[in-house]
Amino acid sequence: MYQQGFVSSSLYSVINGERKRTVVSDMSKKLIYFDLKAIGEPLRYILHYGGIQFEDVRISYSEWATKKKMKSRLPFGKLPILVDGDRILNQSMAIARYLGRGLDLVPADxxxxxxxxxxxxxxxxxxxxxxxxxxxxxxxxxxxxxxxxxxxxxxxxxxxxxxxxxxxxxxxxxxxxxxxxxxxxxxxxxxxxxxxxxxxxxxxxxxxxxxxxxxxxxxxxxxxxx
Ligand SMILES: N[C@@H](CCC(=O)N[C@@H](CS)C(=O)NCC(=O)O)C(=O)O
The missing domain is CATH 1.20.1050.10 (Glutathione S-transferase Yfyf (Class Pi); Chain A, domain 2)
Known part of the structure; x- marks a missing residue:
């Protein structure tokens, strides 16, 4: 389920490297998406409801267009992704379920x-x-x-x-x-x-x-x- 290993050297460092100038905390969770609600906002709702500390990284379209390296190193070239420690998860629905599981928001049955x-x-x-x-x-x-x-x-x-x-x-x-x-x-x-x-x-x-x-x-x- 998790893209463990895939990100540990290349992608993780790219994502973090791209944002180094603006990172102000050492939070281990980052939600990386465009500066839109769209498919990212439900994830923000869950994160905020859960009181989960996370960095809400918003990539501008101009940044996205000029930083091809970032796109090429994402699991499938798309956002949103959730960075959780040294792991990266793509697909908004998978991210929602993963976050939900930690918050007792997935039915047990x-x-x-x-x-x-x-x-x-x-x-x-x-x-x-x-x-x-x-x-x-x-x-x-x-x-x-x-x-x-x-x-x-x-x-x-x-x-x-x-x-x-x-x-x-x-x-x-x-x-x-x-x-x-x-x-x-x-x-x-x-x-x-x-x-x-x-x-x-x-x-x-x-x-x-x-x-x-x-x-x-x-x-x-x-x-x-x-
Ligand atoms: N099914 C994926 C869709 C991901 C997706 O299409 N993301 C779009 C933004 S909503 C994207 O990254 N577009 C930029 C591009 O393709 O270059 C999900 O739910 O995460």
Whole structure:
């Protein structure tokens, strides 16, 4: 699961070397991502909720574009990554589950564990289906794609997600899990990415968003973020 060894000499030193000028602490955990919410923000929510000391490293696009060496030495050339001591983990969902395990945010029951995974993987299917809307350059075609998303795709998924929340007392699983944080963060990402409103049409979703936003650690993070 962990990229141990892979990073111990090359990547780890590059990541740290790149940031040496700005590092002000000796925290062993770093979340490295762009200066965006997108798929990084749910990880920040979990880290802040857990009271985990970490360095929230934000890479600017200009930095990314000019530092090809950094990209080439990442496990798969993409962000976010979590640096934990001398180990590096890529893939935001894997990072969320890893952080969640340390915070008792992964269901103990294997079926429950898989069930929350399934919801998040399904939400990620929906997220992937929003990319054509974002990328389309032709205004008329873009509008048609967005209409299909708003009229068909989002209702298809979100009536089902809402039922899951209702069955579980407002959570994705039987209790608060890593999946709740990711669910909220990814919905916010979709809303911003393709300029759609989801929360206002699905009260159980909005309730979960409010619940996560008001958790200790997350609340302060949101109050302080740009
Ligand atoms: N499935 C991956 C997606 C990673 C990904 O595509 N990251 C994008 C930013 S959201 C990236 O690094 N883009 C820069 C590039 O590809 O050069 C995850 O969830 O971590």
């Amino acid at each position: 294997p079926w429950e564990e898989a069930a929350v995974d399934a919801v998040i993987l399904t939400l990620n299917d929906l997220r992937a289906s929003t990319s054509p809307v974002f990328r389309e350059q032709d205004a008329v075609k873009k509008e048609a794609l967005k209409k299909e998303l708003v009229d068909e795709t989002i209702p298809f998924y979100f009536t089902r997600f809402q039922n899951i929340l209702k069955e579980n007392n407002g959570h994705i699983g039987k209790k608060l899990t890593w999946a709740d944080f990711v669910f909220v963060g990814i919905i916010e990402f979709i809303e911003e990415f393709v300029q759609v409103k989801i929360q206002e049409n699905y009260p159980a979703v909005k309730e979960l968003v409010n619940k996560i936003h008001n958790l200790p650690g997350v609340k302060e993070h949101i109050a302080n973020r740009k």
